[in-house]
Amino acid sequence: xxxxxxxxADVTASADTLRRFLxxxxxxxxxxxxxxxxxxxxRSIKTxxxxxxxxxxxxxxxLTTLEGQDTPGKVRALCAKARRPDPMDPSCPAVAxxxxxxxxxPVAVEALRGSGVRVAAVATAFPSGRAPREVKLAEVxxxxxxxxxxxxxxxxxxxxxxxxxxxxxDEVAAVREACGHAHLKVILETGELATYDNxxxxxxxxxxGGADFIKTSTGKVTPASTLPVALVMLEAARxxxxxxxxxxxxxxxxxxxxxxxAIRYLVVVNETVGDDWLTxxxxxxxxxxxxxxxxxxxxxxxxxxxADPDEFTID
Amino acid sequence: xxxxxxxxxxxxxxxxxxxxxxxxxxxxMVDPVDGTPFKTVNPATEEVLSEVxxxxxxxxxxxxxxxxxxxxxxxSRLPGRERGKYLxxxxxxxxxxxxxxxxxESIDNGKPIRESRDVDLPxxxxxxxxxxxxxxxxxxAGFGPAPRPLGVAGQVIPWNFPLLMLAWKVAxxxxxxxxxVLKPAETTPLTALAFAEICQQAExxxxxxxxxxxxxxxxxxLVEHPGLDKVAFTGSTEVGRQIARSxxxxxxxxTLELGGKAANIVFDDAxxxxxxxxxxxxxxxxxxxxxxxxxxxxxxxxVAGEVLDRLKRRLQTLRLxxxxxxxxxIGAINSAEQLExxxxxxEVGEQEGAERWSVDCPLPxxxxxxxxxxxxxxxxxxxxxxxxxFGPVLSVLTFRTPDEAIAKxxxxxxxxxxxxxxxxxxxxxxxxxxxxAGVVWANTSNRFDPTSPFGGxxxxxxxxxxGRHGLEAYLDV
Numbered sequence: 029x030x031x032x033x034x035x036x037a038d039v040t041a042s043a044d045t046l047r048r049f050l051x052x053x054x055x056x057x058x059x060x061x062x063x064x065x066x067x068x069x070x071r072s073i074k075t076x077x078x079x080x081x082x083x084x085x086x087x088x089x090x091l092t093t094l095e096g097q098d099t100p101g102k103v104r105a106l107c108a109k110a111r112r113p114d115p116m117d118p119s120c121p122a123v124a125x126x127x128x129x130x131x132x133x134p135v136a137v138e139a140l141r142g143s144g145v146r147v148a149a150v151a152t153a154f155p156s157g158r159a160p161r162e163v164k165l166a167e168v169x170x171x172x173x174x175x176x177x178x179x180x181x182x183x184x185x186x187x188x189x190x191x192x193x194x195x196x197x198d199e200v201a202a203v204r205e206a207c208g209h210a211h212l213k214v215i216l217e218t219g220e221l222a223t224y225d226n227x228x229x230x231x232x233x234x235x236x237g238g239a240d241f242i243k244t245s246t247g248k249v250t251p252a253s254t255l256p257v258a259l260v261m262l263e264a265a266r267x268x269x270x271x272x273x274x275x276x277x278x279x280x281x282x283x284x285x286x287x288x289x290a291i292r293y294l295v296v297v298n299e300t301v302g303d304d305w306l307t308x309x310x311x312x313x314x315x316x317x318x319x320x321x322x323x324x325x326x327x328x329x330x331x332x333x334x335a336d337p338d339e340f341t342i343d
Numbered sequence: 344x345x346x347x348x349x350x351x352x353x354x355x356x357x358x359x360x361x362x363x364x365x366x367x368x369x370x371x372m373v374d375p376v377d378g379t380p381f382k383t384v385n386p387a388t389e390e391v392l393s394e395v396x397x398x399x400x401x402x403x404x405x406x407x408x409x410x411x412x413x414x415x416x417x418x419s420r421l422p423g424r425e426r427g428k429y430l431x432x433x434x435x436x437x438x439x440x441x442x443x444x445x446x447x448e449s450i451d452n453g454k455p456i457r458e459s460r461d462v463d464l465p466x467x468x469x470x471x472x473x474x475x476x477x478x479x480x481x482x483x484a485g486f487g488p489a490p491r492p493l494g495v496a497g498q499v500i501p502w503n504f505p506l507l508m509l510a511w512k513v514a515x516x517x518x519x520x521x522x523x524v525l526k527p528a529e530t531t532p533l534t535a536l537a538f539a540e541i542c543q544q545a546e547x548x549x550x551x552x553x554x555x556x557x558x559x560x561x562x563x564x565l566v567e568h569p570g571l572d573k574v575a576f577t578g579s580t581e582v583g584r585q586i587a588r589s590x591x592x593x594x595x596x597x598t599l600e601l602g603g604k605a606a607n608i609v610f611d612d613a614x615x616x617x618x619x620x621x622x623x624x625x626x627x628x629x630x631x632x633x634x635x636x637x638x639x640x641x642x643x644x645x646v647a648g649e650v651l652d653r654l655k656r657r658l659q660t661l662r663l664x665x666x667x668x669x670x671x672x673i674g675a676i677n678s679a680e681q682l683e684x685x686x687x688x689x690e691v692g693e694q695e696g697a698e699r700w701s702v703d704c705p706l707p708x709x710x711x712x713x714x715x716x717x718x719x720x721x722x723x724x725x726x727x728x729x730x731x732x733f734g735p736v737l738s739v740l741t742f743r744t745p746d747e748a749i750a751k752x753x754x755x756x757x758x759x760x761x762x763x764x765x766x767x768x769x770x771x772x773x774x775x776x777x778x779x780a781g782v783v784w785a786n787t788s789n790r791f792d793p794t795s796p797f798g799g800x801x802x803x804x805x806x807x808x809x810g811r812h813g814l815e816a817y818l819d820v
Contacts, residue, residue: 055766057786060617070457072351072669080346263616298346299660306346 035272040236043194050193050232056224056260065255071295075329078291082326084306085290086113089123089322090148090279090314093343094155094247100135103128105343107139114323115341117330123319124308125178129154130171137175148178148213152203155217155246157182161199168206178211179203180279180314182246183230185220193233200237213241213279213312218257219249227257231264235276243279247314252282258293262300275304281314287325290318348662351669353456358447360533363394366402366556367539369409370549376401378557383532386453387666387675387710395532397557400564403524406553407570410495410522413550418522419492423479430475430518432545437468437510440541444534448506449666451533453675453711454629456667466791467510470809473793474514477814481519484811490818492520493596494572499562499586500535501578502528502677503632503733508577509535511808513552519817521573522551526565528578529558530678563589571595573817577634580731580757580802598806598816600634600798602731603759606752607637607788608774610745611646613764617786619653622737625762625788627661627715630676631735634803635760637788639721639728641748644741651719651739658702658715665707676711676734685713685734692718692727697738723754731757745770749777758800762788781807 039049073081091110093102107126114120125146126136136147149171153159168179181203187195204212214234218227234242242261245252258280265276280293290313297305305311320340327335363380365372377399382391398406418426437444444467445459454463481490496516500508505527516523527535535554542552555561559582566574567589573596576586580601590597607625609618625637642650666674676682693699697718706712713735721728721738728738742748752761761780763771775783781798784790791797796812798804806816 054615055612057614057617057766060614060620060786063787064617064620070461070669071348073348074351075349077347077349080344084346294346303345306344 036236040194040197046193046197047191050229053228053232056228058224061224061260062256065259065296068296068299069255069292071292073291073295078325079329081291081294082287082322082329083121085287085294085313086319086322086326087121087124088308088312089319090125090127090281090312091123091319092127092247092281092314092316094127094129094150098129098132100132102343103132103135104139107136107145109319109341109343110140110145111143113319114326116339117327120323120326124312127180127314130167130174130176133171133174133176146177147175148180149176150180152181154180154182155248157184158186161202164199165202165206168203172206172208172210176210178213179207180213180215180243182215182217183234185217188221188226188230188233193229196230197233197237200234200239204238211240212238213243214239215243215246217246217249218244218253219251224256224260227260228264231261232268235264235268235273239276241277241279241312243281243314245282247282253280253284255292255296259296259300262297262305265305266301275310277310277312278305279312279314284313284315285317285321287318287321290322348670350665352665353446353667353669355446355450355667357443358450360393360447364396364532364536364556366396366398366406367536367542367552367554368402368406369553370543370547372539375399376405378402381529381558383451383530385450385710386530386677387707389709392451392533395536395556398555398561402555403561403564403568406524406555407495407497407568409550410524410553411570413548414495414522417548418551419520421520423481423520426517426520427475427478429545429547430471430478430514433541433547434468434471434475436541436544437464437471440537441465441468444506444537446667447537448534449674451531452502452505453666453677455671455674456669457671458629463504463507466793467507470507470510470793471514474518478518481814481818484814486815486818486820490519490820493817493819494521495570496521496523496573496575496817497565497568497571498523498525498575499566499578500525500527502531503629503634505531506534506538509538511577512575515808515813516575516817517551519814521817524553524555524565524571526555526557526562532556566590569593573597575806575816576600583804596816598808599804600806600808601802601804603634603636603757603799603803604639604729604731604755605635605637605757605760605762605780606639606641606755607762608748608752608764609640609642609646609650610748610763610765610767610770611643612766613646614766614786615646615650615653618764619650619657621762621764621786621788622654623657623661626737627673627735628789630674630713632677632681632733633789635782635789636733637760637762638732638736638738640737640739641742641751642739643748644743647739647741654717655700658717661702661704661715663702663704663706663712663714673715673735676713679711681733682711682713685732685736688727688730688732689716689736692721692725692736692738695725695727697721697725697727723751729755745774749774753777753779756802759803760784
């Protein structure tokens with residue numbers, strides 16, 4: 029499969045052509061983008077629409093643990109939760125994936141075998157991205173060899189902010205190649221890019237480099253995902269496809285804790301890029317505590333009242 | 344599977360519409376002397392909401408007399424600080440009853456609850472708060488050490504923002520020490536009548552605010568009444584001209600806020616996604632029933648195709664329907680008469696050779712509806728580029744150079760507002776200096792604030808409302 033269709037093929041021919049292309053993208057007006065996101069956040073999603081959105085959101089969750097204190101036991105527990113988020117409710121769907129550090133991939137693969145839940149591994153010196161490229165690529169190959177279905181890489185924000193766009197692009201392309209059959213999610217760490225113009229450019233860079241998904245944040249930097257950032261990235265994915273590129277998914281991660289927030293993101297997806305992106309194949313939530321609020325709201329919708337938080341498992 | 348939003352209607356049980364209303368004169372709801380009843384309907388369903396009075400000449404006499412008495416005996420003698428207290432009280436009561444007033448506004452006017460809730464009501468309350476603050480500081484407003492009020496003001500307001508236009512008229516008039524007789528529009532009297540109740544709740548001295556309902560005849564009788572010192576009108580240029588004629592030669596002071604045919608100018612370096620939002624907000628906000636609507640899109644030819652593609656894609660996501668549904672973007676056209684005007688002008692657009700494109704969405708069976716519509720291939724010579732349509736109809740024109748953009752934008756008898764979309768700050772300032780419009784929005788549209796003056800050039804009227812400038816219209820300076 030060609031990574032970039034003919035209309036976009038020349039863009040990455042040299043550092044100059046790439047820079048000119050990225051600077052030629054329509055600018056983003058900060059006030060306008062934030063106002064649009066805020067307007068969409070006022071949509072009122074009730075009853076059947078809410079039930080639909082909650083189930084969809086559960087199916088889109090990348091259940092994540094990325095801590096120094098992660099152990100095989102913790103990962104196995106998380107995998108059990110991923111398979112059956114609400115053990116008391118068989119109608120509750122499984123989540124999309126479990127996201128862990130590379131060394132814990134074998135544990136997750138074992139625990140999720142036969143479940144359909146995918147294993148995602150962060151790589152490329154997550155979260156800072158500060159390591160020699162060979163080290164990053166070795167990390168990717170290792171995680172893929174261990175059975176990871178998806179790789180969440182970070183871009184080199186230092187290179188991006190220094191204007192070395194082609195370096196960022198080439199690194200994404202190299203990781204893409206190292207991924208083999210595994211899906212590649214490219215984390216932009218939008219909190220460090222600071223402007224929406226940068227978010228739009230980095231989104232295009234990642235997509236031109238071969239990303240299957242573009243992802244907002246590592247979750248280790250504040251601010252993490254915000255609604256306007258997601259809006260700008262979705263617009264980029266929409267425009268990339270319209271320009272002859274592939275369809276690229278979007279993952280929002282970090283700081284999304286409530287079902288209400290998740291539904292707001294789904295509204296932004298719905299009214300920016302539409303149905304095509306409203307499946308776990310094309311939109312994901314990277315989160316941990318979000319899942320329990322989704323489950324609680326799901327139960328509330330079914331029974332009419334809130335359950336005790338201890339009705340839901342902590343992991 | 345599509346993500347369908349379930350109906351999310353705002354409850355209308357919060358409003359209590361009486362089967363009939365009288366006139367608010369001298370602090371009380373009174374029966375008319377020579378007025379005749381007429382019905383007000385919900386434009387989204389054609390359901391009759393209530394019966395109101397078309398006030399007759401003798402009713403107007405009574406109202407003006409009540410205002411004169413209140414002016415002479417109470418209001419003009421009150422210190423500014425006391426007037427301010429009443430205005431703050433009115434502002435707080437509007438806030439407290441905001442949900443009820445928003446629902447009532449949407450029922451009577453047809454505008455989406457999202458807009459009445461998030462725009463009309465907050466702005467109406469903010470206007471009262473703002474002018475309440477001026478009431479005791481008039482000596483520092485730059486109109487001399489002790490500026491005097493004018494006396495009794497006759498105010499006639501339109502149907503597009505009924506309560507907000509009431510706030511724009513009543514708040515500065517009261518803050519400066521005038522008393523008022525206000526006539527709301529024929530099709531949207533209900534929030535003004537609810538405001539009458541709020542005046543009673545606030546224990547505003549009787550006669551300071553009088554509200555007489557009715558249509559054009561009532562409005563004419565009011566503005567021609569010899570007992571007025573001031574006439575303020577917001578509405579069509581045609582009626583504004585008649586009023587200017589009738590007031591000429593009298594001692595009445597006059598301010599007019601009339602029509603517009605604003606240009607939204609999109610340069611090739613504009614933030615396109617946000618420009619599209621601005622275009623949508625500019626012309627489809629409030630079904631295009633906005634005097635400062637960006638009804639002409641002037642887009643640089645080099646990006647016209649891209650902008651139109653994005654615009655049409657965006658328009659397909661607009662949700663048209665029940666004004667009380669919290670997810671509705673486009674509500675009902677305010678009246679059968681207005682709908683007819685929009686239809687006629689759209690047909691003229693087609694006949695004159697412009698290409699018509701409408702959003703493909705089902706329209707409700709009952710009520711007055713018109714789908715968001717875009718005309719491309721429009722030139723300056725087309726009537727749809729010159730006449731104010733006052734509906735959800737956008738005329739798209741192109742330009743090649745910045746000078747041409749300004750020339751086309753100014754080539755209209757109106758001059759109320761304009762918009763500039765560019766990433767270049769210097770070009771914004773360059774354009775704003777050359778656009779003959781009372782308001783120039785840069786990279787945004789339809790933004791309002793009580794601190795900011797609003798008003799027109801040329802046939803869009805004269806005088807300013809809002810801000811410090813808005814005080815001048817009600818002071819003897």
